[in-house]
Amino acid sequence: MALKFDRFAEQLAYEDLPEQVLWTLRRSFLDTMGVAAVGATTELSGIARRVAPMIFGAGSAGAAQMLMDGCTVSPAGAAMAGAFTIDSIDAHDGTTPCKGHAGSAIFPAMIAMAQAGRQEMDGKRFAEILAAAYEISYRAGLVQHATCADYHTSGAWTAVGVAAAGAKLLGGSAEQIRQAAGIGEYHGPRSQMMRCIDHPSMVRDGVGWGAPSGVTAAYLAMEGFTGAPALTCEGEEGADFWADLGSGWRLVDHTHYKAYPCCRWAHPSLDAVQEIMQSHGLSHDQVEGVEIRTFHYATRLAGHEPQNQDEFAYAIAFPVAAMIVRGQVGVEELSEAALRDPDILRVSRAVTLIDDAEMTRISTDKRWAQVTLVLKDGRRIEDVPRTPRGDADLPLSDAEIVQKFHLLAAPVLGQARAEALAELALQFDSLDTTRFRQLLDLCCQPV
Numbered sequence: 001m002a003l004k005f006d007r008f009a010e011q012l013a014y015e016d017l018p019e020q021v022l023w024t025l026r027r028s029f030l031d032t033m034g035v036a037a038v039g040a041t042t043e044l045s046g047i048a049r050r051v052a053p054m055i056f057g058a059g060s061a062g063a064a065q066m067l068m069d070g071c072t073v074s075p076a077g078a079a080m081a082g083a084f085t086i087d088s089i090d091a092h093d094g095t096t097p098c099k100g101h102a103g104s105a106i107f108p109a110m111i112a113m114a115q116a117g118r119q120e121m122d123g124k125r126f127a128e129i130l131a132a133a134y135e136i137s138y139r140a141g142l143v144q145h146a147t148c149a150d151y152h153t154s155g156a157w158t159a160v161g162v163a164a165a166g167a168k169l170l171g172g173s174a175e176q177i178r179q180a181a182g183i184g185e186y187h188g189p190r191s192q193m194m195r196c197i198d199h200p201s202m203v204r205d206g207v208g209w210g211a212p213s214g215v216t217a218a219y220l221a222m223e224g225f226t227g228a229p230a231l232t233c234e235g236e237e238g239a240d241f242w243a244d245l246g247s248g249w250r251l252v253d254h255t256h257y258k259a260y261p262c263c264r265w266a267h268p269s270l271d272a273v274q275e276i277m278q279s280h281g282l283s284h285d286q287v288e289g290v291e292i293r294t295f296h297y298a299t300r301l302a303g304h305e306p307q308n309q310d311e312f313a314y315a316i317a318f319p320v321a322a323m324i325v326r327g328q329v330g331v332e333e334l335s336e337a338a339l340r341d342p343d344i345l346r347v348s349r350a351v352t353l354i355d356d357a358e359m360t361r362i363s364t365d366k367r368w369a370q371v372t373l374v375l376k377d378g379r380r381i382e383d384v385p386r387t388p389r390g391d392a393d394l395p396l397s398d399a400e401i402v403q404k405f406h407l408l409a410a411p412v413l414g415q416a417r418a419e420a421l422a423e424l425a426l427q428f429d430s431l432d433t434t435r436f437r438q439l440l441d442l443c444c445q446p447v
């Protein structure tokens with residue numbers, strides 16, 4: 001008989017976590033904090049961090065510092081501001097089968113609750129909580145995608161995982177964890193992802209409200225508030241997704257990391273043009289046009305002339321053009337100057353997106369694209385269909401994860417703080433209470 005999610009969360013101990021789970025959590029901790037650092041420089045993050053103290057003052061639950069800010073608010077306020085901060089730069093970890101992201105909600109929510117909690121927190125305890133949050137979030141997301149007609153944002157299903165793990169953090173029983181998940185699912189944002197892709201804005205992937213919804217649900221459940229059973233966790237239609245809970249780990253099999261700060265649907269095309277340009281020794285002024293065959297949702301990214309970071313995040317044409325012109329898609333390509341670069345804009349306007357039925361059919365557990373470069377001399381250079389680097393079968397190395405962190409974080413935090421944060425994050429589960437608090441302080445000090 002399958003282990004129920006509430007018992008799984010209640011009973012999960014550090015000794016139950018395989019090394020692959022811990023390895024993934026360490027990588028996600030470091031990767032997420034790097035994104036949070038550069039995210040704190042965005043207008044989106046600034047607005048969220050200004051609003052949080054207005055409406056989420058600290059109460060009897062205790063105060064929590066906002067990520068990369070230092071200002072204290074309630075745990076729900078810190079979760080909201082932190083989730084928006086991470087989500088403001090589309091470079092954080094994700095799960096391809098769920099078409100979304102969990103770490104962007106889980107880390108700010110659990111860090112906030114760990115600060116505010118009255119119990120001592122060490123790295124082992126925090127690893128248990130993260131593992132429960134990821135595993136429940138991923139499985140709830142799979143069920144939601146399998147049973148709901150609309151494509152909902154990650155905030156919808158991370159609210160469930162955050163709620164359950166939050167109740168575990170607070171010392172809740174299996175029944176309190178169950179109620180928290182039901183409250184979190186019922187009140188979580190059922191926002192429709194394609195609305196933001198068609199009309200890019202600051203609402204992003206819904207985690208800015210999913211994280212505080214989950215946190216609030218956990219505190220409500222601990223006070224006796226009851227919730228309707230979470231259908232993503234208890235519904236019969238989704239039972240198959242929970243059958244191996246406790247023995248299989250979706251967070252290991254399904255977590256991916258991004259090489260570029262934009263929607264992952266653009267990444268196979270970015271990998272392709274980078275390889276073509278380098279292997280053929282091409283310069284951008286030789287390129288007449290780009291043809292990209294990909295799945296239906298990806299063609300709706302478009303983004304030939306993004307006007308801001310939000311539009312850049314949900315674009316294919318412009319990031320691909322930036323890779324062709326500059327040989328990279330990094331933080332510099334998010335700048336106002338890059339968005340006005342005439343060379344990038346010329347190539348971007350020459351990108352054609354082709355809605356390919358076969359690519360749509362096979363883009364379930366993976367995201368597929370095939371790129372053809374059309375050169376001014378008449379040549380057509382065709383790449384093979386490919387999926388993006390960073391998936392479990394094409395993983396970014398530990399060295400690449402560390403390099404990415406420093407590229408994002410060091411210019412914002414300074415080299416010394418970035419190095420200290422990286423050292424502790426990559427061993428967070430071995431830290432005692434004092435050193436774990438030092439890690440949280442490094443995550444929350446103002447930039």
